[in-house]
Every structure is written in C-alpha cells, then in structure tokens.
Amino acid sequence: MTASPLPAIILPDTHLPALVAAAGEPATRRFLEFFAASIRNPHTRRAYDRACGAFLAWCAEVGVPSISVVQPLHVASWIELQTRRHAAPTAKLRLAAVRQLFDWLVLGQVVPVNPAASVRGPAQVVLLVMLRRACPLQPGLVAGLVAGLGGLAAAAAASLLWFVHPLDASATDLVVHGGAVMLVIMLNRLLGRRALRLPG
Numbered sequence: 001m002t003a004s005p006l007p008a009i010i011l012p013d014t015h016l017p018a019l020v021a022a023a024g025e026p027a028t029r030r031f032l033e034f035f036a037a038s039i040r041n042p043h044t045r046r047a048y049d050r051a052c053g054a055f056l057a058w059c060a061e062v063g064v065p066s067i068s069v070v071q072p073l074h075v076a077s078w079i080e081l082q083t084r085r086h087a088a089p090t091a092k093l094r095l096a097a098v099r100q101l102f103d104w105l106v107l108g109q110v111v112p113v114n115p116a117a118s119v120r121g122p123a124q125v126v127l128l129v130m131l132r133r134a135c136p137l138q139p140g141l142v143a144g145l146v147a148g149l150g151g152l153a154a155a156a157a158a159s160l161l162w163f164v165h166p167l168d169a170s171a172t173d174l175v176v177h178g179g180a181v182m183l184v185i186m187l188n189r190l191l192g193r194r195a196l197r198l199p200g
Contacts, residue, residue: 015049017056022066023110030108031067034101051097068111070102075116083122092121 020031039045056067058078064070075098082091095116102114 015053017053017067018060019056019064019067019070023068026108027067027105027110030105030110031101033108034104038100038104047093048097048100051094052101055094055098067105070111070115072115072118075119079119079121088122095119095121 016028016031020027035045035049039048055075055078058081059067059070059074062074062077064074075095078098079091079095082094086094099114099116099119102111102116105111106114
C-alpha cells in the first residue's frame with residue numbers, strides 16, 4: 001500500500017530540514033503534523049520551528065545523517081552551545097521545543113526513543129531575583145551613587161543595581177545589596193558558577 005501524498009497544509013513559517021527529509025516520507029509527515037496539529041499558537045509554532053530548525057541544521061553540520069539517529073549527546077552538546085550564546089530561558093525554550101518534537105516523533109514511531117528526554121536544561125541564577133524583591137532601590141540613590149563615587153566602575157555598579165531592583169529602597173538597602181551582589185559574583189567565580197543556581 002502506498003502512502004497518500006502530503007496534503008497542502010498551510011504552514012508558511014515551517015521549512016523541512018534535510019535530516020527529516022532523509023528519514024523518509026513518514027518522518028516528513030509526522031514532522032509537519034507536529035507543527036500543524038500539536039501547536040495551536042502561531043507564536044509558539046514560529047519559536048518552536050526556529051528552535052527545531054536550528055537544532056536540526058546544527059546536527060547536519062556535525063554530520064548526523066538522519067533524524068532517526070540523533071542521540072542524547074547531540075542534544076546535550078547543542079544545548080551547551082545555546083547556553084553559551086543565549087540566556088538560560090532561551091536555551092530552556094529551545095530544549096523544550098526539541099523535546100516536544102521528539103516526543104511527537106516517538107508517538108508516531110518515527111524514532112524509537114526521545115534523545116532529548118534525559119538532557120537537563122541550563123540552571124538560572126536566582127539569588128539576584130530574591131535580593132531584588134527583598135531590597136528594592138529608589139531612583140535617587142542610583143544618581144547619588146554615581147555622583148558620590150564617580151568613575152566608570154561606579155556607573156557600571158549603579159546600572160547593575162538599577163537593573164535588578166524595583167523602585168523603593170533605602171540607602172542602607174543599597175549598601176547591603178551592593179555587598180550581596182559582590183558576594184554572589186565572587187562565589188560564582190570561586191565555585192565554578194554552580195553555587196547560586198537552581199537545578200534546570
């Protein structure tokens with residue numbers, strides 16, 4: 001029995017990666033169904049298409065011949081590369097896209113196991129977020145810090161503190177938080193950036 005040709009589904013943003021085409025018509029059909037049937041939000045569909053397309057293009061560059069032979073090592077290596085180039089939430093979104101694609105392919109019996117299932121996402125630094133909530137910052141204090149201390153280092157420190165704070169803190173909070181930020185930076189450097197992160 002021959003398979004019917006693929007219907008004309010309107011997926012304007014979805015392109016077919018070479019690794020999927022190399023796996024044959026069932027893989028092609030299932031890949032397109034992932035974007036057409038399982039993802040209803042067009043923004044999510046576009047983001048997942050970009051993430052999966054980037055992953056599969058990277059796999060082709062490193063010599064993976066087909067989507068059916070992708071291994072957890074490939075996924076983990078690509079996520080490590082994403083973590084170095086992008087913020088942790090971006091890398092996590094891209095891992096989620098690849099995970100869901102391979103879940104869909106496993107359900108359609110295109111691949112035997114999900115190579116992304118065992119890969120952990122990057123960790124995120126959360127202590128600064130906790131400090132931001134505990135010690136908010138008043139706008140006048142940033143200007144006072146820059147004017148009082150002067151120099152590029154003071155301006156950089158003030159910019160960092162302004163970025164991680166809401167708008168209502170005292171001068172004591174600023175000093176305490178500045179010390180805490182320096183402690184976080186020092187501990188992350190000393191302990192290989194593992195001390196102040198949550199698990200992925």
